[in-house]
Amino acid sequence: MSHKERFIRRKRRKSFPLFGSRSYQSRINRRHSQWRILFAPILSVLMGSLMTTLPFFSDLPILPPFGFMIFIAWRLLRPGMWPMWVGLPFGIFDDIFSGALFGSAALMWSIAMLVSEFIDSRIIWRDHILDWLIASIFIAIYIIASLLIISMIQVRPNLWLILPQIIFSIALYPLVVRFCAAVDNWRLRR
Amino acid sequence: MAPPKNRRPGFSRKAQYSIFATYVLAIAGAIIGALLLLISILDPKGFSALRIVGAEASAPIGRFFNSIRRTAVDSSENISYYWDAASKNKAMNRKIEELKKENLELRITKLENKRLKLFIGNIQNEQLKIISTGRLISTSATSGRRLAIMSVKSTQNMVAGQAVISDKGLIGRITEIGLTTARILLLTDTANVVPIIRLSDGLAAFATGNADGTLLIKPLDLGINPFQKGDILVTSGNGGLYPPNIPVATIIGKSGDSGLAKPLADPATTDYSSILEIYDPAANQEIEIIREEANLLDSSSAVP
Numbered sequence A: 001m002s003h004k005e006r007f008i009r010r011k012r013r014k015s016f017p018l019f020g021s022r023s024y025q026s027r028i029n030r031r032h033s034q035w036r037i038l039f040a041p042i043l044s045v046l047m048g049s050l051m052t053t054l055p056f057f058s059d060l061p062i063l064p065p066f067g068f069m070i071f072i073a074w075r076l077l078r079p080g081m082w083p084m085w086v087g088l089p090f091g092i093f094d095d096i097f098s099g100a101l102f103g104s105a106a107l108m109w110s111i112a113m114l115v116s117e118f119i120d121s122r123i124i125w126r127d128h129i130l131d132w133l134i135a136s137i138f139i140a141i142y143i144i145a146s147l148l149i150i151s152m153i154q155v156r157p158n159l160w161l162i163l164p165q166i167i168f169s170i171a172l173y174p175l176v177v178r179f180c181a182a183v184d185n186w187r188l189r190r
Numbered sequence B: 001m002a003p004p005k006n007r008r009p010g011f012s013r014k015a016q017y018s019i020f021a022t023y024v025l026a027i028a029g030a031i032i033g034a035l036l037l038l039i040s041i042l043d044p045k046g047f048s049a050l051r052i053v054g055a056e057a058s059a060p061i062g063r064f065f066n067s068i069r070r071t072a073v074d075s076s077e078n079i080s081y082y083w084d085a086a087s088k089n090k091a092m093n094r095k096i097e098e099l100k101k102e103n104l105e106l107r108i109t110k111l112e113n114k115r116l117k118l119f120i121g122n123i124q125n126e127q128l129k130i131i132s133t134g135r136l137i138s139t140s141a142t143s144g145r146r147l148a149i150m151s152v153k154s155t156q157n158m159v160a161g162q163a164v165i166s167d168k169g170l171i172g173r174i175t176e177i178g179l180t181t182a183r184i185l186l187l188t189d190t191a192n193v194v195p196i197i198r199l200s201d202g203l204a205a206f207a208t209g210n211a212d213g214t215l216l217i218k219p220l221d222l223g224i225n226p227f228q229k230g231d232i233l234v235t236s237g238n239g240g241l242y243p244p245n246i247p248v249a250t251i252i253g254k255s256g257d258s259g260l261a262k263p264l265a266d267p268a269t270t271d272y273s274s275i276l277e278i279y280d281p282a283a284n285q286e287i288e289i290i291r292e293e294a295n296l297l298d299s300s301s302a303v304p
Helices: A003-015 A034-053 A066-077 A084-098 A104-122 A128-150 A159-187 B013-042 B048-082 B085-120 B281-302
Strands: B130-139 B147-152 B163-165 B170-177 B181-186 B193-198 B204-209 B215-219 B232-235 B247-255 B258-263 B273-276
Touching: A034 A066, A034 A084, A034 A159, A034 B048, A034 B130, A066 A084, A066 A104, A066 A128, A066 A159, A084 A104, A084 B013, A084 B048, A104 A128, A104 B013, A128 A159, B048 B130, B048 B147, B048 B170, B048 B181, B130 B181, B147 B170, B193 B247, B215 B247
Parallel strands: none
Antiparallel strands: B130 B147, B130 B273, B147 B181, B163 B170, B163 B273, B170 B181, B193 B204, B193 B232, B204 B215, B215 B258, B232 B247, B247 B258
């Protein structure tokens, strides 16, 4: 192996740390990608909102509200990462694709930001189980409230209808957190 | 996770004010959201332009994954045909022999029917006027409303209110129209009311969605529940939106005064759906005129 090849190999190993025990540490001339830091979480939430555009046909509202779940997961995983008004733009984007009444997500996601700020001031040290509990309450209230908002303009569907969706969403939440954590790892890699 | 540092301002006035400002902004955001919601409650079609742009922009995703889904379904079907082929073949041949006999009988009854119809005179037997065809590419699977997005070549001649049917029966009607997509209010949505009749005796009723895949069938004359399991319901043509005699649903049970029915067409398994011309536009125009008159009366009574 020539000297040049060895040099290239070493360089490549450094720029793609796969088993990076040192992957977050400061190293000379290795900086975070600012683009990734800013946009990775935002894009993940938008992607969650876009899940409804996939060809998923169902008679029941059964697909979990992935946009809201990813949003809440980021909020609980990284408090203070986003400014508090961020629920409004995310909510409006979700409203465009969800088929619910326009403004319902904008309102509820904003309120979720405010409430989670309050939770932050009360329950300061949280573990995963507690986060899951908090997120479960958020998700259940969100799904029920969406249905109640729809019933302002049309006949209210039976409330039992959304029980499978709530259970499914709560059960799926740890996976969503894993996804967000993986994106977070990738985001903060140097 | 430890609380973030920027929430502990200490004695810094600047930091305290900036935290206060974020609270103000967040509450303002919630209020804006509430206002948007209020506008869309008062005028549910208010933000349709935004939704149409969103549907148009995201339609390629739906089309792409839908084609993959179809290929997967087709290939698994094709493979399943080879399973147990010899005994299936034998059974099918036997069936064909039986069907040949039945077919002859059916043709005889058909001819008889034709003669009877001629005898009775003008019975509605018009061809359905199909404006265009397309594919359903997604549904609102997270929300309690039952809406679908349909992908078409072009939306020329399409207006809100036109019926969407598949080969099995009615799917819903169009509510919003973009350039290559249209939003469809499915039969199972609670806001969709379809005037129907029972095929066997012409009993008139209304079908409303339950948002869970079933329909609630309310007969016009209340008091008795005349529905039997297996009754077939078709559109009546009343109201002028849906042409008559499109299959809608079959009765699967009863609930109080009304019947429960299952739609014949399933959006998940329909390949192509067609969009029909509004059956009687004149009826719709009359409704519009009545509505405008009511608005005029309202506004004139509001002015002292």
